[in-house]
Amino acid sequence: MEEYKYFDIRNAAGEVAHILLYDKIGVNEEGKGISEQRFAKELYSLARRYRRLNVRINSPGGKITDGLSICAAILNINQSTPGVRIDTYVDGLALSIAGLIAVCGKKVGMCNFAKLMLHNPFIGGKNSTNPNEAGQHETLMQVKEMLLTLLATRTGQKVDTLSAMMNQTTWLSAAEAKRQGFVDEVFEHPRKKSMATSVAAAENDVASLFDIFNQYPIKFLPEPTNTNHPMSLTSEQAEQLRNEVLGYKGDLTAVLNACGLPTDAGRDGILGHVEGLRNEIKRLKSLDLKIESYKTNVENLENEKKRLHDEVAEMKKHEAIALVENAIKEGKIAPVKKEKWLNHAYDNYDMVRDTLADMPTHPNLVSKIKAMGTSNEAGASAGFEELSFSELSNKFPEKLMLIKNENPVLYKELFRKEYGTEPVL
Structure with missing residues (x-):
């Protein structure tokens, strides 16, 4: 298995990983500091295994080229x-x-x-404004x-404004950094509260209720062996997960990672995530019923x-049949x-x-023979109209x-019907 130096935590579902930038950037002569080559290599390696990477930063800065x-x-x-x-989170200092x-x-x-903090670049500890x-x-x-150029592209600030900030060595609080476009969100850790002694005393305060439930820790189930999407949870499993979160006493980092949530989301975030899963399961089940109904309708229509x-x-x-018989x-x-x-x-x-x-209409053979005056009643009922030319030739050659001899046109018609061509008389 590949060894990682900065890779910290991965979740059970295998979708989120944290990598720590918690040191000076660049390796000094003693081998201390963050190696840009190894850090970048770990990033690329983790990007092949995880969908989300969180770079957690607490660093005084360091070498520009490495950074x-x-x-x-x-x-x-x-x-x-x-x-x-890849998302980035400033957990403490993000200087230089x-x-x-x-x-x-x-x-x-x-x-x-x-x-x-932003400041002008310098070499060997000497300020870049030194005229010598x-x-x-x-x-x-x-x-x-x-x-x-990099800062202007990422923050939307004007180059002149950013240059002045670097010239003055500007320190920014989280709120100020968000206002000026350096960061997208400010997160905070929940305030410590005194523990309520009972559910009644906690009333509707979620944090207090958690503290009470944490007195009765529930052991988590074994880590799942598959990596199916969370939507594969049943409603019963979602309810079980919710109960486990309510009763879990300890570090929630692994649970937050499993839910794909930031580490500052807390229990409220986990419960909200589980509730979202439950609602999504209900929605999907409703869709399944509709799909089955549609399938039945389609089958009936087919x-x-x-x-x-x-x-x-x-x-x-x-x-x-009527056409041909007629x-x-x-x-x-x-x-x-x-x-x-x-x-x-x-x-x-x-x-x-x-x-x-x-096609022209023709009288049948019997009527034509009758019209010729060459047949008697017996001859007329001999079934001539049912006979072909060849059958007449074999059964009634004299007729x-x-x-x-007497009606060459009729003779040609019978022959043409049988053989598809004119006879030679």
Whole structure:
């Protein structure tokens, strides 16, 4: 497992980590101080494992070059690593270059008693305004320009205003730092209160109630083996978590980290977070019921759609049968071709209907033979209208020959229906 020097606390859910900037920036000859290379390396390493990183600052400042490396690491991760953010918190002092590191967080918090200080850069303990060091002075002015650009970008203050603050070595309280745009929020630690002796004495004071419940500590459940999103909690688990928070006596840092809350949120923040989870669970359950209702409605609509589709298909089938049978009666198609025409009508009713409409109507074979005066009643009932040309040729060749000789047009029509071409007479 990778070793960390500045990495402090991680939560059970594996989403939030704290890294401490609690020393002078830059390593001296004795090896003391914060190494910018190692600090930046740990930041990048933690950014691959956690979604939120909190840089906690209490530093007198130090080497500018080392501090700028840490600034660059924070800004680069916030800008180029999707889903990961680094916030900064001034827990005590953020002096000199430590103040610039502080303003690099995505969100910047500052404790109500903390201080932030700005001054001009200098080399080797000599003030940069020394006229005897012209070369160094020019170098320091270039460095100051870099720092001013960074501060102006992060705070929204004008460069001239920031330069004057650095010239005067300006100290800022938390409230003043927030007013001038250096920090986004000021947090404070709750005031110590005397402990109430009973629930009745505590009345509705949350802090007092916590003190009373803390007399009866409840052991936390084992750390979960999975890292599912908090929304996977059931309402019963959320209630159990709330009861454990009420009864837990000890450092709440791990609980705050597990909830993804700042360390200054306190028990009120934890209870609010748990209540939010419970409400979200209720909302999601309500959505589940609505989704199930929608699914049922969709399923009913699909069934109705299928029923209507089947009804329409059956109606079209009856229409196709009626169409083809009527065409047979009108002599437009031969009875032996009925199935073929039906299949076409099932596939494309409109096309078959239009095709048959354009075909001429012909009397059936019996009526034509009767009209020729060549058949008697027995011959008329011999089922000629049900026979094709080939069947007539095989069963009644003399009748077919009679038709050929006396009515060539009828003969050609019968032949064309059978073979699709004109006969050679």
